[in-house]
Amino acid sequence: MKIQGKMFIWLSIFILAIAVTYGVWAKEPAGTTALFLAFGLCIMVGYYLAFTARRVDAGAQDDKDADVADDAGELGFFSPHSWQPLALAIGGAFAFLAVAIGWWLIYFAAPLIMLGIWGWVFEYYRGENQNQ
Known part of the structure; x- marks a missing residue:
């Protein structure tokens, strides 16, 4: 370092x-x-x-005398596939589009954003990724 x-x-x-x-x-x-x-x-x-x-x-x-393998090891925890970022991206796109088209579009964006955030936060509490 x-x-x-x-x-x-x-x-x-x-x-x-x-x-x-x-x-x-x-x-x-x-x-x-x-x-x-x-x-x-x-x-x-x-x-x-x-x-x-x-x-x-x-x-x-x-x-200076170290090998590449000396730095090997666990890199961290990576989440499995998740559909929640897609919901957040669509909701965010609608929210930014609301600035250009009209603020009424926020009524469609806010539930998608909230659903995406809720799902992403709690994705390890249900389904196949649930901790025992």
Whole structure:
């Protein structure tokens, strides 16, 4: 994790130099602001990774002699297939469409969104994925 922190900190320094150069040369506020915001994001991620690397044990990526298999292991829990994101996507599409067409469309979007959220939150409490 140490190398990732250093990479983001160096990237943030590069983006800062580019932001200053772009701001002086182009005198365009939108691009300059975007570059300064990108600098802020990179410095935050770099600081977090560097700070966390000091508090945790060295990982396989910090060892120059490590093999790829040294970093193998459980990656996390991944949910099985679920239809709830589809309901949320359709409800969200109707909600955004309501802004363009008319607010009456929210009456159709809100139940779909609520159904999708309810189903996604409680999908492990019923059906084949129910915990014993």
